[in-house]
Every structure is written in structure tokens, then in C-alpha cells.
Amino acid sequence: MPGTLFIVAAPSGAGKSSIVNAVLARDPRLCLSISFTSRQPRPGERHAEHYHFIAVDEFKAMIRNGDFFEYAEVHGDWKGTARQSVLPQLAAGKDVVLEIDWQGARQVRAQVPDAIGIFILPPSRNALEQRMRSRGQDSEETIRRRLAAAREEMSHYDEFDYVVVNEVFDDAVDEVCAVVAGSRARRPVQRVRHEALIAELLRDG
Numbered sequence: 001m002p003g004t005l006f007i008v009a010a011p012s013g014a015g016k017s018s019i020v021n022a023v024l025a026r027d028p029r030l031c032l033s034i035s036f037t038s039r040q041p042r043p044g045e046r047h048a049e050h051y052h053f054i055a056v057d058e059f060k061a062m063i064r065n066g067d068f069f070e071y072a073e074v075h076g077d078w079k080g081t082a083r084q085s086v087l088p089q090l091a092a093g094k095d096v097v098l099e100i101d102w103q104g105a106r107q108v109r110a111q112v113p114d115a116i117g118i119f120i121l122p123p124s125r126n127a128l129e130q131r132m133r134s135r136g137q138d139s140e141e142t143i144r145r146r147l148a149a150a151r152e153e154m155s156h157y158d159e160f161d162y163v164v165v166n167e168v169f170d171d172a173v174d175e176v177c178a179v180v181a182g183s184r185a186r187r188p189v190q191r192v193r194h195e196a197l198i199a200e201l202l203r204d205g
Helices: 016-026 056-064 087-091 102-111 125-135 140-154 169-184 187-193 195-202
Strands: 005-009 030-033 068-074 077-082 095-099 116-121 162-165
Touching: 005 016, 005 102, 005 169, 016 030, 016 095, 016 169, 056 068, 056 077, 068 102, 077 102, 095 102, 102 116, 116 169, 125 140, 162 169, 169 187, 187 195
Parallel strands: 005 095, 005 116, 030 095, 116 162
Antiparallel strands: 068 077
């Protein structure tokens, strides 16, 4: 049985990565697809753990070769998901999480219509700005640019199946875990997973 694809998107600073990492720590049946990016690593980020950091020319070569499942230019940098990071895992029955933006989510939906979309919102615009600044990793110009882009990004929340407000972190993690658990209990999934049991329960005599 193929696995389920979960798309998690959010404006920069909403806490998406922290929530996804906490969910992954709780649920060993989930695996994360590590994205490729043309930007430079931030302090503390490691290649092949947080992102695959590659040069712009290499990224564009992968585009030309059709290597990406989805890709987009985000905040002036390229980000994308390699096909090999997703399709073999789904085919093997693993549930896969994609941390991508709304542009990438649209591309994924076109290829995997039954993917589950989760959008993370901040509790307020002030909280979003404070979280961006508290990281201490971006220049003032970068922060202003990301804040300007955040409203446009958040306007696409209605393209997703679920919306989680990250006001209390643990509550937000619980809600995302509940979405994952609920998706696994859907009738089409359970019908395949428990085919023998259902047949036994429903047989005559």
C-alpha cells in the first residue's frame, strides 16, 4: 500500500520546522524529505540534515534534467524537492512529510491529489516579526523582505486541508500529530490495510 504524502507550509518565522521536527520525533512512521536550496547555510545548519545546499548553477541543471518533484524561487533563493526523495518512499509504503511553500504545494497537488496539506499560521503579525528577529540569523533587509512576503504567503492558507495556529507550541504539535493519525484512519486507507480482517468480519457464517 502506498504511503501518505503530507505537505506542511507556513510563512517564514511561523515555526514550521520546529513543529515538523517535534512531530517526526514522536512518530517513527514518518520520514522527512530534505529539500534542496541554493541559499547559503544559516548558523547551525548542516548539509544533508537541514537542506541539501547546492550552487545556483547546479540547481538549475537539476531543473533542466527533470530531477525535481517540485521547485520554486522563494525569497530570492531556489528551493526544491527531488523526485528520489519522495516517490520511492511513498511506493514503499512510508508516510512522507514535505516542508515546502505554497507554490511547491500546488505543484505537488497536481501530481498527488490526495496529499494532505497542513498550513501553519502565527498567532499574530507581531509574533511573526518577533520570531524572525529572535533567530538573529537574518539581516534587517532580509527580515523586512520576509515580512512583506508573509501576508502574500498566508493568503494561500485556504488551499490546504488543515490550518494550525502556532500560539502554544506543544498544542500545535499535538494538532499536527492528530491530523496524521486521523489521515491513517481514513476508510480507503483502512480498507487496504485491514483487508483480511474486514473480509473475516463480514463473511457469512
